[in-house]
Amino acid sequence: MAKSGPDILPAGDWFGKKIGLLGGSFNPAHEAHLEISLTALDRLGLDAVWWLVSPQNPLKSRRDMAAFQDRMDSARAMARQGNIHVTGLEADLKTTYTVQTLARLVDLLPDSRFVWLMGADNLAQFSAWKDWEKIANTVVFAIFDRPGYSEAALTSAAARHFGDHQIPDSKALELVSHNPPAWTFIRETQNPLSSTEIRRKNFNNQEVKDKSA
Numbered sequence: 164m165a166k167s168g169p170d171i172l173p174a175g176d177w178f179g180k181k182i183g184l185l186g187g188s189f190n191p192a193h194e195a196h197l198e199i200s201l202t203a204l205d206r207l208g209l210d211a212v213w214w215l216v217s218p219q220n221p222l223k224s225r226r227d228m229a230a231f232q233d234r235m236d237s238a239r240a241m242a243r244q245g246n247i248h249v250t251g252l253e254a255d256l257k258t259t260y261t262v263q264t265l266a267r268l269v270d271l272l273p274d275s276r277f278v279w280l281m282g283a284d285n286l287a288q289f290s291a292w293k294d295w296e297k298i299a300n301t302v303v304f305a306i307f308d309r310p311g312y313s314e315a316a317l318t319s320a321a322a323r324h325f326g327d328h329q330i331p332d333s334k335a336l337e338l339v340s341h342n343p344p345a346w347t348f349i350r351e352t353q354n355p356l357s358s359t360e361i362r363r364k365n366f367n368n369q370e371v372k373d374k375s376a
Contacts, residue, residue: 171250171252171255171256172250172252172271172272173211173213173248173250175211175248177211177272177275178272178274178275179274179275179276180210180211180275180276181207181208181209181210181275181276181278181339182209182210182211182212182213182272182275182276182277182278183200183203183204183207183209183211183212183213183277183278183279183280183305184212184213184215184265184268184277184278184279184280184302185199185200185203185212185213185214185215185280185281186214186215186217186253186261186264186279187214187215187216187217188216188217188219188228188234189214189216189217189234189235189237189238190227190228190229190234190237191229191233191234191237191238191241192214192234192237192238192240192241192242193241194241195282195309195352196214196238196241197241197242197243197244197247198352199280199282199307199352200212200214200242200244200247200280201244202307202349202351202352203278203280203305203307204244204246204247206305206332206335206336206349206351207278207305207335207336207338207339208336208339209246209278209339210246211246211247211248212246212247212248212280213247213248213249213250214238214242214247214248214249214250215250215252215253215264216231216234216235216238216249216250216251216253217253218231218251218253218254219259231251231254235249235251252264260292260293260294261279261292261293261298262292262293262294262295262297262298262301265277265279265298265301265302266301269301269302276339276340277302277303278302278303278304278305278338278339279298279302279303279304279305280304280305280307281304281305281306281307282306282307282309282312282352283306283307283308283309283312283313283315283316283317283348284309284312284315284316286306286312286316286319286321286322287312287315287316287319288319289319289320289321290319290320290321290324295321296324299321299325299343299344299346300343300344301343302343303338303339303341303342303343303344303345303346304343304344304345304346304347305335305338305346305347305349306346306347306348306349307349307352308348308349308350308351308352309352313350316348317348325344325346328344328345328346329345329346329347329348330345330346330347331347332347332348332349332350334347335347335349
């Protein structure tokens with residue numbers, strides 16, 4: 164039976180804390196995940212960032228997906244800061260979709276303030292997520308720029324739909340005090356790394372090794 168109480172959460176006293184949530188496959192974790200998290204801690208005045216390692220992203224194929232424990236280990240190796248916590252709580256909660264995970268977290272920690280952290284590449288296709296409007300009405304959002312995705316993100320269906328609720332990045336510290344829907348776009352994150360590109364390079368390197376063996 165899945166655990167449902169606070170014991171599935173990262174160790175610590177989370178009452179009333181400001182927590183950033185960075186969800187993803189982390190297949191593998193990389194420096195761009197770290198950059199977004201450190202920027203969020205600084206610009207949003209967060210107490211912590213939780214990396215929510217997904218057992219299986221419903222929008223991604225299982226074919227290239229590493230084992231869940233391998234991805235957890237990858238995330239722990241990359242999360243070198245004490246206030247970045249790697250968690251597999253979605254596996255414990257048995258939640259498949261972000262909308263389900265957020266509903267449970269808000270229920271478990273009603274006095275905490277959550278901020279969903281998302282790269283601009285994900286905002287560009289956010290409207291394909293299950294119950295995306297409900298997600299945006301559950302927690303506030305901070306969007307972080309990724310090279311080549313600014314225009315696609317800011318002209319996306321989600322950005323247009325919630326355009327009246329955007330907060331200037333100069334007031335990013337105020338985001339966590341707003342009630343959803345509210346979001347901001349932070350432009351200073353420009354790390355081009357992606358998990359897909361890392362996997363492609365690893366595959367190509369392995370092919371070269373195999374041919375030279």
